[in-house]
Amino acid sequence: LDALIHQVLAGLATGGIYASVALALVMIYQATHLVNFAQGEMAMFSTYIAWSLINAGMPYWGAFFLTVGFSFVFGVVVERVIIRPVENAPVLSVVVVFIALLVILNSVTGWIYTYTMKTFPSPFPEQPLFGNKFMSSHEIGAMFVTLVVLLLLWAFFRFTPLGLAMRAAAQNPESSRLVGIRVGWMLALGWGLAAAIGSVAGMMVAPIVFLDPNMMGGVLLYAFAAALVGGIESPGGAVFGGFLVGVLENVLGAFVIGNELKLAVALVLIIGVLIVKPSGFFGKVHVTRV
Amino acid sequence: MRRYALTGYAVLLLVACALPFFVSEYRTFQFTLVLIYSIALLGLNILTGYNGQISLGHGAFYAIGAYCAAILMDQAGFPYWATIPVAGAVCLVAGFLFGLPALKLEGLYLALATFALGVSLPQLLKYHHLEKWTGGVQGIVITKPDAPEFLGALGLALNQDQWLYFFTLGVTVVMFLLGWNLLRGRLGRAMMAIRDNHIAAETMGVNNAMVKSLTFGVSAMFTGVAGALGAIAIQFVAPDSFNIFLSLTFLIGIVVGGLASIPGALYGALFIQFVPNIADEISKAAPWAIFGLFLIGFTYLMPMGIAGAIRLGLARLTRKAHNSQPDKS
Numbered sequence: 001l002d003a004l005i006h007q008v009l010a011g012l013a014t015g016g017i018y019a020s021v022a023l024a025l026v027m028i029y030q031a032t033h034l035v036n037f038a039q040g041e042m043a044m045f046s047t048y049i050a051w052s053l054i055n056a057g058m059p060y061w062g063a064f065f066l067t068v069g070f071s072f073v074f075g076v077v078v079e080r081v082i083i084r085p086v087e088n089a090p091v092l093s094v095v096v097v098f099i100a101l102l103v104i105l106n107s108v109t110g111w112i113y114t115y116t117m118k119t120f121p122s123p124f125p126e127q128p129l130f131g132n133k134f135m136s137s138h139e140i141g142a143m144f145v146t147l148v149v150l151l152l153l154w155a156f157f158r159f160t161p162l163g164l165a166m167r168a169a170a171q172n173p174e175s176s177r178l179v180g181i182r183v184g185w186m187l188a189l190g191w192g193l194a195a196a197i198g199s200v201a202g203m204m205v206a207p208i209v210f211l212d213p214n215m216m217g218g219v220l221l222y223a224f225a226a227a228l229v230g231g232i233e234s235p236g237g238a239v240f241g242g243f244l245v246g247v248l249e250n251v252l253g254a255f256v257i258g259n260e261l262k263l264a265v266a267l268v269l270i271i272g273v274l275i276v277k278p279s280g281f282f283g284k285v286h287v288t289r290v
Numbered sequence: 291m292r293r294y295a296l297t298g299y300a301v302l303l304l305v306a307c308a309l310p311f312f313v314s315e316y317r318t319f320q321f322t323l324v325l326i327y328s329i330a331l332l333g334l335n336i337l338t339g340y341n342g343q344i345s346l347g348h349g350a351f352y353a354i355g356a357y358c359a360a361i362l363m364d365q366a367g368f369p370y371w372a373t374i375p376v377a378g379a380v381c382l383v384a385g386f387l388f389g390l391p392a393l394k395l396e397g398l399y400l401a402l403a404t405f406a407l408g409v410s411l412p413q414l415l416k417y418h419h420l421e422k423w424t425g426g427v428q429g430i431v432i433t434k435p436d437a438p439e440f441l442g443a444l445g446l447a448l449n450q451d452q453w454l455y456f457f458t459l460g461v462t463v464v465m466f467l468l469g470w471n472l473l474r475g476r477l478g479r480a481m482m483a484i485r486d487n488h489i490a491a492e493t494m495g496v497n498n499a500m501v502k503s504l505t506f507g508v509s510a511m512f513t514g515v516a517g518a519l520g521a522i523a524i525q526f527v528a529p530d531s532f533n534i535f536l537s538l539t540f541l542i543g544i545v546v547g548g549l550a551s552i553p554g555a556l557y558g559a560l561f562i563q564f565v566p567n568i569a570d571e572i573s574k575a576a577p578w579a580i581f582g583l584f585l586i587g588f589t590y591l592m593p594m595g596i597a598g599a600i601r602l603g604l605a606r607l608t609r610k611a612h613n614s615q616p617d618k619s
Contacts, residue, residue, distance in 0.1 A: 035398055037346075037405065085590055091397035092344055093589050096545050099346070099538055100589070104582030111573055217534065221409050224402055260417055263410035270406045274399055275391045 006135075007250045013139030014208070015246020016146035020201035021216075021223035022230070022238035023150070024194040029232050031170045031190040032087075034094055038101035039198055039223070040216030042078070045105050046071040046199030047206050047215075048113055051120055060123045064203060068196050075195025079188040110213045120206035142204040149200055150239055153193075166190060218263055222249060225269040230282055237282030245269065306459055310452045318451045319523070320563060325455075325462045326519045328559035331543040332469050332552065333512025338541075339550035340473060341505040342485030343392070344401040347408030349536035351381050351510040353415065353527075355517025360430040360527045361423050370435045370522050374461060377518035378511045385510020389503035408537040415529035429528025432521065458519055465512060470552055472508065481505050482550075513540075535578075542581050545588055548597025557596040 021039060028036045036042075046067050053063035082101060086093050124141035157163035168176040169186035177183050202216065209215050226245040230237025245266070253262045310318045334348045358377035362368040368376075388407075392400055416427055424430070437453035448456065472478055480501045483491035492498050521527045539562050547558025565584075566577035592599055 033398075035402060037401075082586065089589075091401075092338065092342070092549075093593065095344055095346070095398070095401050096541065096585055096589050099541060100582040100585035102582075103535075103538060103578045103585075107576070107578035107582065111576070111579065115574075217409055221406055224406065228402075261413060263413045267406040267410040271391060271403050274395050274403060278394070278399070 003254070004251070007254045008247055009135045010139060011247035011250030012243055013135060013143050013246070014205075014250065015226075015243035016143040017201050017205045017219065017242075018222045018226045018246050019239040019242025020146050020149060020197050020204070021219055022226035022242045023153070023235055024197040024201070025223055025227045026230075026232060026235050026238040027190050027194040027197070029227070030235075031166075031187050032083075034098075035224070035227075035232070036194070037095065037098040037220075038105060039194065040220030041102045041105040041109075042071070042075070042195050043198035043202035043219075044213060044216045045109055046074070046195070047120065047202035047211060048109055050199070050203050051113075051118060051206075051211055054121060060121060064123070067199050067203065071199035072192040072196040075192040076188045078195070079191035083191070084184075106213050113213070115213055118211040120203070120211045122207040138207055145200065145204055149197060153197070153235070162189075218266075221263060221266040221270075222246070225266045225273070228270055228273045231279050234282035240281065303463070307456075310448075310455045315449065315451045318455050320567075322451070322455045322458045322523050323520070324556075324559045324563045325458045326516050326523060326559075327540075327543060327562055328555045329462055329465045329519070330513045330516035330540055331547060331555040331558045332466065333509045333514075333516065334540045335544045335547075335549065335551070335555055336469060336473070336481070336512065337505055337509035339544060339548075339554075340478065340485065341481040341502065341509075343502065343506065344397065345404040345509075345537075346401050346534075346541060347404035347406070347411070347537050348509075348513050348540045349532050349534070350404075350407050350411045351385060351513040352517035352520065352536060352540075353411060353532035354384055354510075355381050355514030356521035356527045356532070357415070357424060357430075357517075358514070359518035359521040360432050363432050363522075364425075364430050365423065370432075371457070373522075374515055374518050378515045381514025381517070382507045382511040384514075386503050386507030388510070389506025392506060393499050393502050404537075405534070408534040412529040412533050415532065424529075427529060429526060429531075432525050432527075434525050435522065454523055458523065461515065461519060465515060466552065466555075469512065473552070477501065477504065477508075539581075542585055544595075546584055546595055548595030549593075551595065551597035551601075553600075554595055554597035557600075561596070 021043065024039050024043075025035060028034060028039070049070055050063050050067040053066060054060060058066070078101070082097060083094075086097050122138040122141070124137040126137070157167060165176070165181045166186045166189060168179075169181050169183045170190070173183045176186075201219070205219055206215065209219075222245050223242070226241035227238045228241070229244060230239070230241030232238075248269070249262055249265050252265055257265070309321060313321070330348070330352055333351070334345060337343050337345055337348075355377040358380050359370070359373035362373045362376060363370060392403060395403055415424055417424075418426065434450050435454065435457070436450060437448040441448060441453075473481070480491065480496045483494065483496055484498055484501060488498055543558030543562045544554065545558075546561045547556070548554025561584075565580065569577040569580045588595060594601070
């Protein structure tokens with residue numbers, strides 16, 4: 001049973017990371033009805049920036065917040081420069097542009113930092129917190145950071161005028177424009193926020209999986225699964241989905257199918273959810289008008 | 291126009307036949323790969339270009355074809371040429387079966403599902419219960435076929451690379467003819483009708499579900515045949531050569547070559563074979579950076595790809611030639 005508890009808790013810790021990336025995906029989906037295939041690579045790129053800053057002698061938390069800020073700006077710039085021109089293009093063009101972004105970020109990072117794995121420091125102490133034997137302090141810390149991010153985000157959307165404007169722009173762009181909300185900029189802000197959340201996820205996952213240009217491939221897949229399980233339009237659902245997928249992945253990997261097929265769990269989940277319940281647990285069902 | 295097109299294809303075929311006698315063995319091998327990629331790209335183009343279903347995981351079917359060929363040659367002692375139809379048939383079934391659930395998925399969601407397939411594929415191939423057949427991480431090494439004896443008796447001594455090239459060329463011509471006929475026929479028209487407006491197609495009596503699954507199957511079959519040829523040409527299959535970047539390479543091939551264009555498959559294949567070779571000299575990471583820039587550039591500036599640009603150029607030229615006559619459009 002100890003092993004099971006351990007796997008569930010470890011699953012919750014990685015689940016928190018999936019939840020963050022899934023949340024970033026949902027943010028962009030809500031605003032534009034697009035799934036950002038480059039989300040993982042954007043997070044990976046941000047994490048490399050953080051690595052450079054820390055290696056240059058910056059204290060961890062300084063580098064952390066600077067990276068989050070940088071990622072925000074980076075996300076806004078990407079939306080303005082690269083995504084904007086294909087805003088109203090067919091799905092295929094948009095997917096192609098996302099894929100282009102993915103391979104460019106991946107290869108440029110490989111170009112600058114080489115493909116060798118790097119260790120990434122964890123801000124949390126080495127020895128387990130509170131003498132528990134189930135979770136390392138990094139896992140607890142990562143989960144805590146995820147929850148803080150979620151809370152901040154919720155508060156932002158719930159209590160600030162800007163958050164309200166962003167929600168309005170996502171829900172009904174035409175009417176929002178009529179009441180004076182700059183919808184285009186709200187989309188860009190959404191991208192910036194998504195990139196910032198992604199960078200937090202990247203910095204939290206890097207100490208576990210090590211830093212290399214392909215580190216987010218698996219994470220992105222689980223995040224897709226998480227977002228779909230929760231319903232791709234529901235932020236709360238994405239978080240729930242993230243934790244669920246994390247636990248499922250760990251428990252199934254440890255006891256049922258072995259570590260070798262962990263990614264197949266994500267594949268089966270994605271296809272399964274899409275077929276059985278495309279709107280996920282918390283999503284809304286849409287009816288298309290002919 | 292049709293006569294020009296026919297002469298054009300005849301000349302192209304002649305050039306293709308003469309090619310291995312004028313270039314080095316290594317170049318011959320590269321052109322063999324171009325032909326193989328062009329079959330795979332035609333397969334993906336049938337699905338994405340003509341039917342509008344986005345697949346980011348076509349490397350999976352390429353891998354299934356490759357493993358089919360390798361396992362049949364390695365375990366069952368099949369001759370290399372006999373593995374091609376088997377690989378095609380297996381992929382047809384696999385693609386049809388994957389297409390059935392994929393039916394319910396549109397646009398973005400299908401892209402997601404196939405992306406997941408592409409990412410998780412190497413892990414599936416490494417699965418230890420399949421190791422007996424797949425050889426696990428090590429993969430399978432197969433031998434390169436020799437040119438058949440009777441050619442030597444006819445006084446046409448070909449080395450292995452040249453023979454492989456001609457064998458691949460033969461398969462390519464067959465597959466392209468097949469694809470061309472298919473797309474002109476009832477099924478092809480149904481595919482395009484669904485791409486352009488699936489609701490209208492349905493009301494016109496097109497069985498959307500059947501056509502879409504079939505398209506998936508046919509597309510997978512083309513890609514699987516290419517995979518089998520690829521395994522024979524490279525003489526080696528291993529899980530990590532079929533990662534997500536292979537699938538993305540195919541996507542790049544059809545976008546750059548030209549969506550919904552048969553010659554586009556050939557342009558795309560030339561692009562994905564030779565551009566990385568040139569870019570490799572700058573840096574190991576450069577090919578993908580350049581691929582990415584090309585993808586964005588083509589999407590913004592030339593959404594119909596090289597094939598579209600050529601068509602446009604030809605149309606301009608011919609219009610100039612007919613300038614003396616009043617233009618109705």
